[in-house]
Amino acid sequence: MDFKLVTEKLVAAFRKLDVRYAVIGGFALGLWGYGRGTLDLDVLTNRDDLDKVDNIMQQLGYELKYRSENVSQYVSPLKIFGEVDFLHAFRSASLEMLARADEKEVFGGSLTIRVLRPEDLIGLKLQAMKNDPARSAVDAADIEALVASQGNSLSWPIIEEYCRILAMGDWYDKIRGRAGK
Incomplete structure (x- = not known):
């Protein structure tokens, strides 16, 4: 997959049609300093924009x-x-994620895209672990890497809220411990 080509085409179309989106997944992790291999592009989009998508x-x-x-x-x-x-945003938590998304320059500054913030990526990773415990090792490693690269700038109340919503309070303690908090 040519990530640059696909991202350029998608972002141009999203802007033209006012699609509310943010990049998630492995590509987003790389934009926050944790490069990991990925074979596809993952995007969070407002469910109301699915016809446009x-x-x-x-x-x-x-x-x-x-x-x-x-x-x-x-x-x-x-x-x-x-x-x-595409992950469909329609619940309050995912709609708030979209609203908080940051803009990042990619491909040497030739394109600006919307990307979820690290704490929101952690929230999605926690949800993935809850939904499919077999993925836990990969998702836990991703969380650990995000905490290591972003620890002091993370909004801990947001992460705590995700752990509460998902009934994963033990994970909040683990994540805070990895950050030395």
Whole structure:
């Protein structure tokens, strides 16, 4: 997958159609200082914008392979365009994540994109661990890396709230401990 090409095309279309979005997943982790391999692009988008997203993805030649209340998965028949997964924001916590998203320059400053803040990425990682405990090792490593790279700048009340919502208070203590707090 050519991340630069895909990101440029998506962001241009998102801006043109006012799609509310933020990059998440492995690509977002890299933008916060933790580079890890990823094979697809993951995006959080407002569920109210799904019709716009569908049109954009179809125009770019992607096929909708899967959709549920929470996610949409698009795959291109062209390897260069790869796979793009969308997480649908419609609950208050995910809508707040979108509202807090930061803008970051990518690809040597040639493009500015919206990306979730580290504490919100941690919230998504905690939710992934809760939903699929088999993923816990990878997600815990991602959380640890985000805490190591962003520790002093993290908003701990936001992380604490995610742990409360998900009934994962023990994880809040672990995360704080890793940050030396």
